[in-house]
Amino acid sequence: MTTVSLTVNGQSVTADVDPRTLLVQFLRDNLRLTGTHVGCDTSQCGACVIHLNGQAVKSCTVLAVQANASVVTTIEGIAEGGELHPMQAAFREHHGLQCGYCTPGMIMSAIDIVNRKGNALDEQTIRAELEGNLCRCTGYHNIVKAVAAGAQGMAQAPMRQAAE
Amino acid sequence: MTATGIGAPVRRKEDQRFVTGQGRYVDDFNRPGQTYAYFLRSPHAHATIRSIDTGPAKIMPGVVAIFTGDDLAADKIGGLICGWMIHSKDGSPMKAGPHPALAQGKVRYVGDHVAVVIAETLAQAKDAAEAIVVDYDVLPAVVDTAQATKASVQVHDVSPDNTVFNWHLGNKDETEAAFARAKHVTKIDLVNNRLVPNAIEPRAAVGEYDFGTDNYTLYTTSQNPHVARLVLSAFIGVAPEHKLRVIAPDVGGGFGSKIFIYAEETVCVWAAKKVKRPVKWTSDRSEAFLSDAHGRDHVTHAEMATDENGKIIGLRVHTTANLGAYLSTFSSSVPTYLYAPLLSGQYDIPAIYCEVDAVYTNTAPVDAYRGAGRPEATFVVERLVEKTARELGQDPAEFRRRNYITQFPHATPVIMTYDTGDYAASLDKALEIADYKNFQQRKQESARRGKLRGIGFSSYIEACGIAPSQAVGSLGAGVGLWESAEVRVNPTGSVEVLTGSHSHGQGHETTFAQLVSDRLGISIDQVSIVHGDTDKVQFGMGTYGSRSGAVGMSAIAKAIDKVIAKGKKVAAHVLEASEGDIEFKDGRFGVAGTDRSLAFGEVALQAYIAHKFSGQDLEPGLKEGAFYDPTNFTFPAGVHICEVEIDPDTGVTSIQRWTAVDDFGVIINPMIVEGQVHGGIAQGVGQALLEGAFYDQSGQLITASFNDYCMPRAIDLPSFQVGMTVTPCPSNPLGIKGCGEAGAIAAPPAVINAITDALGHEDIAMPATPQAVWRAAQKARMPMAAE
Numbered sequence: 001m002t003t004v005s006l007t008v009n010g011q012s013v014t015a016d017v018d019p020r021t022l023l024v025q026f027l028r029d030n031l032r033l034t035g036t037h038v039g040c041d042t043s044q045c046g047a048c049v050i051h052l053n054g055q056a057v058k059s060c061t062v063l064a065v066q067a068n069a070s071v072v073t074t075i076e077g078i079a080e081g082g083e084l085h086p087m088q089a090a091f092r093e094h095h096g097l098q099c100g101y102c103t104p105g106m107i108m109s110a111i112d113i114v115n116r117k118g119n120a121l122d123e124q125t126i127r128a129e130l131e132g133n134l135c136r137c138t139g140y141h142n143i144v145k146a147v148a149a150g151a152q153g154m155a156q157a158p159m160r161q162a163a164e
Numbered sequence: 165m166t167a168t169g170i171g172a173p174v175r176r177k178e179d180q181r182f183v184t185g186q187g188r189y190v191d192d193f194n195r196p197g198q199t200y201a202y203f204l205r206s207p208h209a210h211a212t213i214r215s216i217d218t219g220p221a222k223i224m225p226g227v228v229a230i231f232t233g234d235d236l237a238a239d240k241i242g243g244l245i246c247g248w249m250i251h252s253k254d255g256s257p258m259k260a261g262p263h264p265a266l267a268q269g270k271v272r273y274v275g276d277h278v279a280v281v282i283a284e285t286l287a288q289a290k291d292a293a294e295a296i297v298v299d300y301d302v303l304p305a306v307v308d309t310a311q312a313t314k315a316s317v318q319v320h321d322v323s324p325d326n327t328v329f330n331w332h333l334g335n336k337d338e339t340e341a342a343f344a345r346a347k348h349v350t351k352i353d354l355v356n357n358r359l360v361p362n363a364i365e366p367r368a369a370v371g372e373y374d375f376g377t378d379n380y381t382l383y384t385t386s387q388n389p390h391v392a393r394l395v396l397s398a399f400i401g402v403a404p405e406h407k408l409r410v411i412a413p414d415v416g417g418g419f420g421s422k423i424f425i426y427a428e429e430t431v432c433v434w435a436a437k438k439v440k441r442p443v444k445w446t447s448d449r450s451e452a453f454l455s456d457a458h459g460r461d462h463v464t465h466a467e468m469a470t471d472e473n474g475k476i477i478g479l480r481v482h483t484t485a486n487l488g489a490y491l492s493t494f495s496s497s498v499p500t501y502l503y504a505p506l507l508s509g510q511y512d513i514p515a516i517y518c519e520v521d522a523v524y525t526n527t528a529p530v531d532a533y534r535g536a537g538r539p540e541a542t543f544v545v546e547r548l549v550e551k552t553a554r555e556l557g558q559d560p561a562e563f564r565r566r567n568y569i570t571q572f573p574h575a576t577p578v579i580m581t582y583d584t585g586d587y588a589a590s591l592d593k594a595l596e597i598a599d600y601k602n603f604q605q606r607k608q609e610s611a612r613r614g615k616l617r618g619i620g621f622s623s624y625i626e627a628c629g630i631a632p633s634q635a636v637g638s639l640g641a642g643v644g645l646w647e648s649a650e651v652r653v654n655p656t657g658s659v660e661v662l663t664g665s666h667s668h669g670q671g672h673e674t675t676f677a678q679l680v681s682d683r684l685g686i687s688i689d690q691v692s693i694v695h696g697d698t699d700k701v702q703f704g705m706g707t708y709g710s711r712s713g714a715v716g717m718s719a720i721a722k723a724i725d726k727v728i729a730k731g732k733k734v735a736a737h738v739l740e741a742s743e744g745d746i747e748f749k750d751g752r753f754g755v756a757g758t759d760r761s762l763a764f765g766e767v768a769l770q771a772y773i774a775h776k777f778s779g780q781d782l783e784p785g786l787k788e789g790a791f792y793d794p795t796n797f798t799f800p801a802g803v804h805i806c807e808v809e810i811d812p813d814t815g816v817t818s819i820q821r822w823t824a825v826d827d828f829g830v831i832i833n834p835m836i837v838e839g840q841v842h843g844g845i846a847q848g849v850g851q852a853l854l855e856g857a858f859y860d861q862s863g864q865l866i867t868a869s870f871n872d873y874c875m876p877r878a879i880d881l882p883s884f885q886v887g888m889t890v891t892p893c894p895s896n897p898l899g900i901k902g903c904g905e906a907g908a909i910a911a912p913p914a915v916i917n918a919i920t921d922a923l924g925h926e927d928i929a930m931p932a933t934p935q936a937v938w939r940a941a942q943k944a945r946m947p948m949a950a951e
Contacts, residue, residue: 028191029194039449091179101416
């Protein structure tokens with residue numbers, strides 16, 4: 001067993017883990033943060049996307065020990081004071097989800113896209129940037145609309161964005 | 165229409181938990197003392213098992229138990245079942261081979277279940293599975309659909325030539341006569357490619373047994389938990405029905421693949437008692453590719469006869485349907501009664517005859533996948549109609565219009581009676597949205613850039629709202645297909661609706677609440693929808709075949725009517741009026757012609773405190789249940805138009821425009837309905853351009869991961885133009901037809917018709933990958949090169 005210590009959603013956590021434990025397993029099984037999902041075993045689907053030191057990563061492709069001393073944000077950690085993050089609100093408003101399984105990864109990827117590409121996103125940019133996230137329900141139509149709207153929403157809430 | 169009533173685009177109640185990571189899917193459940201199951205699967209497509217030595221594995225760290233088929237047999241656990249009996253032309257029943265949950269003596273496809281390892285951790289279970297020694301006598305495999313009956317390989321003893329059934333529908337003699345007098349006959353050979361459903365949530369199960377009460381609990385990724393309980397108890401025999409609780413919590417997409425009762429949940433429930441601890445299994449994606457029921461896989465030859473006026477007078481179809489290595493739960497119904505009855509499409513075709521040969525192969529079982537038989541039928545009809553129009557030199561839209569059914573009800577030669585529709589209205593609207601009149605200009609503009617532009621139509625129909633119990637019973641279904649509902653009004657006036665439907669993305673918590681809000685005049689926040697738990701909901705048939713609106717909500721509407729009727733009795737006592745004078749309107753019970761009235765919540769409270777009436781006159785309480793059995797299938801229909809641009813140098817097909825005009829009857833929530841259309845189209849485009857499950861000749865699935873099986877991504881799809889027309893369905897009290905499968909049904913022929921239009925010839929199979937399109941484009945160029 002190996003000891004890992006990291007910050008998850010603003011809280012310090014320390015645990016002994018089997019060295020082969022994936023970060024997604026650590027989040028789901030050790031911390032019971034089950035909002036981060038597993039949809040494949042080849043790093044293709046993106047259901048497990050979280051933010052590691054501020055960047056979107058697929059947590060199925062990172063060992064928990066690699067995240068030692070890191071700062072992790074999951075879907076459970078982006079709403080503040082009972083208020084949805086603008087990207088969460090946009091997915092709800094624009095019906096960017098159906099079964100909800102890919103949604104946490106989509107939202108975490110979408111926030112990362114905005115962080116990298118800015119708040120004025122055109123359709124083609126969004127579609128290209130969502131390459132790492134699979135959805136089987138929505139046909140992406142409303143996800144694309146939600147990401148564009150969420151990006152605008154994040155522009156109107158710059159304080160929150162900076163805080164993240 | 166109120167802000168939250170029928171027809172309003174209400175934002176979904178369930179989304180708060182999904183966008184915050186608080187959804188509860190099966191894998192999110194962890195039970196005290198839980199163990200982990202891992203299934204050792206066959207690496208061979210076809211083999212006799214000489215022996216299984218679990219000895220070395222049993223002493224591995226963390227191993228709790230290892231079970232094989234012999235252990236299940238010793239406990240008299242039955243095999244998995246197929247619940248729809250099909251009879252062959254000669255009257256003989258379909259040939260159903262045994263389907264044990266864990267193999268007994270033989271494996272029949274790669275991924276077949278050989279043994280289960282139960283351990284303290286999943287990693288330990290996987291490690292131990294590697295130490296199990298299985299001595300296989302590997303046999304040759306049969307894989308190819310069209311060759312299955314000619315192979316020397318025999319999948320099941322009951323079927324020497326791998327035939328499951330030879331079935332037919334329609335009128336052979338009349339159809340032959342129509343072809344004899346035809347002016348023109350169009351022929352086509354089609355392959356409907358095998359698909360993997362790939363809900364993003366993999367299947368999962370947690371089995372639990374309580375020694376104190378002798379109760380079993382199964383958490384499972386199911387679209388129909390009551391059917392799972394019935395099959396697990398009455399047929400497989402793992403637990404008595406009244407001792408088994410099945411919970412299907414949030415489920416991450418189904419598309420058909422989570423209708424079926426699989427080996428894994430069967431074993432988890434049974435093993436929980438054996439090891440005296442909860443047993444959890446979660447599929448990884450590789451397992452899902454191998455062992456989730458696949459979809460489609462038809463090989464078809466079809467011919468369409470037309471007369472001198474361009475009128476379709478006959479259709480004959482021969483299909484070979486690959487059902488895989490075993491008959492999955494509803495597999496036999498898919499290429500038969502969910503397929504051939506739709507072969508009339510939207511067209512007035514007086515004579516149709518269809519033969520279907522179903523075959524076994526050494527591949528994963530094939531069962532219902534979004535649309536289930538109807539996409540296959542639509543692909544046949546719409547490819548043939550398009551090809552016929554081209555051969556006759558007619559505009560494909562106008563050729564369709566000329567042959568549309570215009571009088572309703574309309575009885576087809578393939579047992580369906582369409583109740584209502586206005587196909588020309590959908591076509592007109594679609595042509596307008598698609599800007600069809602300027603298509604040639606766009607085509608020329610593409611040609612100037614060296615690109616090939618094409619347009620493809622799909623004028624689909626489907627049969628939804630499945631289904632009248634008596635009708636499906638006469639066709640071989642093992643169960644009735646009604647739905648149940650219970651409306652419980654609380655003393656405070658809030659309402660719980662218990663439904664046998666199950667939501668796995670469809671948004672029932674919102675749409676069902678909209679119906680209640682509309683009918684009872686209360687806020688949707690005052691309504692909770694309860695589903696997916698056999699301890700809460702008494703019985704239900706579940707969600708598939710776009711039936712939750714037409715059938716499930718009709719049951720709720722029926723129960724609401726009873727609640728209102730009871731409420732009138734209560735109100736009459738409280739208002740000291742005659743029951744016949746009580747009216748219910750806008751959420752209030754009032755005395756006709758007076759200003760005396762009570763709000764719905766006040767009547768609810770009075771029903772429970774029961775001070776204003778005696779128990780002899782009226783029972784206290786306000787709770788009503790209903791079972792609703794539909795009187796007919798529903799017939800959603802519409803027109804989709806796909807416009808593509810092909811780069812002949814790369815073979816890349818780019819969808820430039822997608823127009824969908826659908827008639828789903830009355831719509832409860834247009835936002836959700838449009839979302840269903842988008843998702844369906846994406847799956848249909850996936851089938852047409854990207855997806856295909858392929859086995860090599862030895863029976864290895866060579867498309868068994870998201871690296872190898874091409875799922876549609878955002879960049880592969882356009883935004884969709886979605887329009888609606890409405891003819892209310894006369895067969896249910898709400899006028900709903902259903903919308904869940906339309907896109908997946910309509911899309912494949914629209915795409916292929918567009919590609920073949922662009923290329924100028926008919927030879928392109930699905931998936932029309934860049935390589936396939938490039939090859940076809942080179943062939944199309946040949947005559948030009950010769951000039």
